Amino acid sequence: MKVFIVGAGAMGCLYAGAFHRAGCAVTLVDVNREHLEAISANGLELETRAGTEHLPLAAVHPAEVSGTADLILLFTKTFQTDAALAGVKTIIGPETRVLTLQNGLGNDERVARHVARENVLTGVSTLPSDLVGPGRVRSHGEGGTKLYPAFSTDEGFARTVAERLTAGGLPSGLDPAIGSAIWSKAIFNAAMNPLCALTRRTPGFLGANPESRAMIRQAVAEGAATAEASGVAVDAQAILDLTEVSMSDHANHEPSMLQDLNAGRRTEVDAINGAIVEAAEQAGVATPLLQTLWQLVRLEEAKLA
Template identity: 40%
Template sequence: MKIVVIGAGAMGCLFAARLGTAGHDVTVVDVDRVRLSAIAADGIVLADDQGERTVAVGARAAADVAAPVDLVVLFTKGMHSAAAIRSVAHLAGGSASVLTLQNGLGNVEAIADVFAQAAIVWGVTDFPADLQGLNRVASHGAGHIWLGPVVPDQAVRAEAIAALLVDAGLDARAVPDVQAMVWDKAAFNSALNALCTLGNVPVGRLDCPPARHIAGLVIAEIAATAQAAGVDFDLSRVMAKVDFALANHTHHKPSMLQDRLAGRPTEIESINGAVLAVAARHGVNTPTLQLITDLVRIGEPAPAR
């Protein structure tokens, strides 16, 4: 298959390398020309539990990728989704599918401005990935992907993409209610990522009564928001994921905290901010979520003048 991965960050490089290893024609697209040059010249170095190997993939600016393609995978951060998908508008049409496993809410809507909704498959993943240098990605330990079609009668499309990912060594499955899983992750990230960023601490440091109390309030408010929006949200399921993370991901620094430490804008608007927008539309009161979101916003880099 001819596959285009938009975003040469950790997740984009991981998926591009795995799909390339499976024999697909993979091209990575990014706005970072230095990174693209490194990938074009030297491939992606993938270090995982099977060892280390170099995978040759294409690396081009969006305008230089020619149609037709079979699959577009969007792996930018949420604040870049709209611009990134517009950059490949010339690939829309035909039988091309688009997959998003990005954090937060609003990514599907951005894609649907360019590609038909029937072409879009969305979901979540918990695969670990750390970008090291320009073209090396490390991924150790187990990960999973859950995905489904945006348009219900496109289940076959989602199942085909899941099979493609499984063939590339990625544990993927198509599920009937992927919307609930997207909201689960949005709630999890809204609470833990923001608290880690505000405290400048890894996940394990949130295993204390004050952090657990705040996280519980945030997730309860998001549960009310999701339910008002018609989402089948299971509060106990998300809290179990929080318990697991606090016990097992003790040294992990969420990407939001990594962005803050590097002086980059965070995904606060596409995660917490997007949930707040849904809450406002449905008249749901979310004081704790609003507070921690505003506190993260205070530390965002000043806009360029």
């Protein structure tokens, strides 16, 4: 299987390692030249609880891609999706599948602007990963992957992808109720990511303070009410349980919004909190905390400008 990872940040590199271990031909695609050069020169340094590996992976700029992909795994920011897929259109053939494990809501429809709807896979990851330097990624924590065809019930290729990821060390499975899983992950992120970003602290800090715990409970309740009103069944207690895992097992992990603000980059808050708030407005649900967190992160982004 020829796998192109478009968006070779912390998560993209973690999944590249799994596909490589499973015997796939893996190419990392990114615009960060320093990162690409480090991987090309020394291999990807991937540190997990099992130890540190140096994986020989191809790493190229979008202008340098060639061949035809069997699978494109999309790990760019949500607001970069159109530009990213347009930038690698030469490797997209009629049978190329695109799997989005991006944060937030609406990613399947964005991808479907670039490939046939039956070739779109969508899913969620609950794995932590941090980019610690050019060519160096660390993932300390447990988790897994759920995926499924976005617009069909033909499970064949999706099952193969899940099997390869599992064989490569990242437990993965199919979930026909993937819409519920995506909403649940978005609600989790809408509660945890902004609070880490705004306090400039990791989940362990949130777990140690009653104020943040109270806001996490309220944010999850608002998100779950929005999902239910939008016709999507979610388990609020299961989402709260996942926040507990984050605050303990992933206590020192830097969530993506925190990484972005620390690096002076735009966050994905519009596709996470913003998307939930907009769905809530359509469904007539009040989400005062989620809206406040959205606006506060937007103000942090405005400071970067």
